[in-house]
Amino acid sequence: MGFDKNLFKIDGFEISFHKKSKRIIDIKINDEIIEKLIFPFHKFDITSLEYKPFTRFTIAKSLNEVTSGKLSSLINFIVKDREIGCFIIGPKNKNPKIDDTFLIKLSTAISHLIGLPNYDSMANKYYARFYVKHEDNSDSYLRKAYTNMDLHTDGTYVKEKTDWLLMSKLEEKNVKGGETVLLHLDDWEYLNELFSDPIGKKNFIWGSPNSKNIPYKVEHPVFTVDEKKRPGISYIDQFPEPRNMKEGIFLQNLSDSLEESKKKIIITLPVGFSVVANNHFWLHGRKQFMKNRELSRELLRIRGRFFK
Numbered sequence: 001m002g003f004d005k006n007l008f009k010i011d012g013f014e015i016s017f018h019k020k021s022k023r024i025i026d027i028k029i030n031d032e033i034i035e036k037l038i039f040p041f042h043k044f045d046i047t048s049l050e051y052k053p054f055t056r057f058t059i060a061k062s063l064n065e066v067t068s069g070k071l072s073s074l075i076n077f078i079v080k081d082r083e084i085g086c087f088i089i090g091p092k093n094k095n096p097k098i099d100d101t102f103l104i105k106l107s108t109a110i111s112h113l114i115g116l117p118n119y120d121s122m123a124n125k126y127y128a129r130f131y132v133k134h135e136d137n138s139d140s141y142l143r144k145a146y147t148n149m150d151l152h153t154d155g156t157y158v159k160e161k162t163d164w165l166l167m168s169k170l171e172e173k174n175v176k177g178g179e180t181v182l183l184h185l186d187d188w189e190y191l192n193e194l195f196s197d198p199i200g201k202k203n204f205i206w207g208s209p210n211s212k213n214i215p216y217k218v219e220h221p222v223f224t225v226d227e228k229k230r231p232g233i234s235y236i237d238q239f240p241e242p243r244n245m246k247e248g249i250f251l252q253n254l255s256d257s258l259e260e261s262k263k264k265i266i267i268t269l270p271v272g273f274s275v276v277a278n279n280h281f282w283l284h285g286r287k288q289f290m291k292n293r294e295l296s297r298e299l300l301r302i303r304g305r306f307f308k
């Protein structure tokens with residue numbers, strides 16, 4: 001790969017290819033860095049971060065400064081590089097100082113080195129935190145523990161561009177299964193077949209259930225191309241509203257071809273870790289959990305666009 005090796009060397013960080021895929025970079029933060037973040041992170045509480053957007057940039061700057069300005073270059077390179085486009089980041093060791101508040105701040109800092117979060121209408125904040133539990137009465141697959149969440153991209157039903165997403169695991173109890181599933185578009189065996197179908201490049205209508213708090217519908221195609229003519233995808237199974245048999249059958253075929261892929265990467269995200277992916281050429285999903293009445297997982301998500 002044609003990248004600067006020095007980019008991947010930062011004091012206090014362990015940076016390697018993920019053991020499951022060379023398209024995912026594994027970034028572990030050593031204790032010395034965590035210790036250095038405690039003080040600047042204490043400067044603001046979560047309410048300040050929610051109410052005063054500039055404070056998010058202040059903690060992002062603190063994070064970048066403990067890496068002598070190198071973390072921003074590294075993660076921006078990764079998330080925009082077509083060959084890679086994904087990284088996993090988190091504290092190497094457990095530490096009593098790393099609680100949910102610290103992890104929200106760390107996720108905020110990481111995301112604000114990459115771009116601007118989109119307003120998350122589900123949570124009415126720049127981020128959303130939510131539980132997956134045994135019981136669920138919601139109206140989307142997000143919190144349905146015992147159903148696969150099929151491969152998809154985020155932001156299919158909103159007007160804002162969603163260039164990247166960050167998902168952090170804040171906590172988990174009594175969990176078996178529920179692994180993260182990832183697929184890089186260029187690894188997908190059926191890409192050429194589906195991408196060459198003209199229907200995929202025509203507008204579909206995308207709506208969303210009530211819990212998402214989006215009162216409008218949007219129109220966009222499933223497949224786009226970037227400035228270098230490489231395919232991008234914007235797709236989730238639940239939200240497109242096919243208007244005729246052609247659209248319906250195309251979506252069914254797309255859904256089947258994604259789920260049948262043998263190129264899916266299945267990873268167990270440790271508690272305290274975040275996965276950050278380019279939302280144009282990475283799809284993500286979740287395997288179903290094993291049944292347990294005490295099952296509980298708390299997640300945080302931030303999605304947004306790149307800085308101009």
Ligand SMILES: [Fe+2]
Nearest residue numbers: 152153154284
């Ligand atoms: Fe998602």
